[in-house]
Amino acid sequence: MFTVASLPRLHAQQAPRLGSGQARTARDGVYTSAQAQRGEAVYQMQCVACHGASLAGEIGPPLAGQSFLGDWDRQPLADLFDKILNTMPADKAGTLTRPEVADAVAYILQANQFPAGSVNLDAGEAALRQISLPPAATGASADAVTANMSFPAVGSLSQVMRGILFPSSNVLFDVQAQDPGARPKPGARAEATTTSARYGDVYDAWRVVDAAAIAIAEVGPLLMTPGRRCENGKPVPVDRADWQQYVRGLVEVGRAAYRASQTRNQAAVSEVTNQISDACANCHRVYRDRATLAMRCTQP
Ligand code: HEC
Ligand code: HEC
Structure with missing residues (x-):
């Protein structure tokens, strides 16, 4: 009998919620x-070589227009600032001073039609x-394009959980104990963390964290695929409002995790991991952790 894997224990991160009380917008x-x-x-x-003369994107993404503003929707400017400070220019990250980054952000705001002040x-x-x-x-949706394609479920819900959510959330939980940006001590054997063990040197550790957050943020359609079943054969309750709300909650924290990862700040990612485990637990409490396996995925 397969035992239910428990989620990794979390450190009690008592950091205050960041981003509270944003009085002003751009x-x-x-x-x-x-x-x-x-x-x-x-x-x-x-920046111009990669993001283009009109900020419309070249080999990097656009820094002006709807898709850019959608990425930073309601985020503190501090996160956009840290993204640039810590990861840009992509080929020589960390070479800009804080005042230079502030100036670059001002230029990006201007290019996005936000008014100047005094x-x-x-x-x-x-x-x-x-x-x-x-x-x-919110932009026009791509529904019309994808309406004629369908991708029926292949796995049970448990398989989707074990294949995508379990490993991805572990990558994020690992950030609590190990700073992805820390350089290994010379001569020290790389610790077998999820990231290093799985990807070795193929991707730098922060990119692995980015990708894990994306996996969580994009899992929504898989948890809503009609016709998928739970291990006990019960259909995944996609038409129930509370199920939909748990899925939305998970996708939201996946997005928050991605934004935190983009700032390359260990504390910010650690903080979001508490929200991730809540989002998993909220749904598990109702649909997974039932008195008998036969009751899983059924209406409480
Ligand atoms: C060598 C190419 C390159 C250079 C130079 C470069 N970038 Fe980037 N930039 C990228 C790539 C690729 C991405 C997408 C991957 C990522 O987010 O790290 C990106 C992403 C970004 C993002 C996130 C966009 C979004 O929608 O989330 C911002 C903001 C950004 N760059 C700003 C800058 C600024 C400002 C400069 C100059 C100081 C700069 N970049 C220089 C390649 C580059
Ligand atoms: C919307 C509801 C929902 C959310 C959100 C959710 N789960 Fe699940 N999860 C379930 C259900 C229901 C099952 C049982 C599935 C089955 O029996 O086929 C399950 C099963 C699992 C299992 C397999 C357990 C076993 O019996 O082997 C793992 C691992 C898991 N979830 C991890 C996660 C993680 C990690 C997250 C958050 C990042 C998460 N889940 C978020 C509903 C959810």
């Missing part, structure tokens, strides 16, 4: 024209946390 004139002009110079030197965008973390990007307009 619409409120949070940079100056002069700063955006300096930012344009940084952009021309450091005070420079401050490069300090606390100030950047107080400003968020506004909610993005």
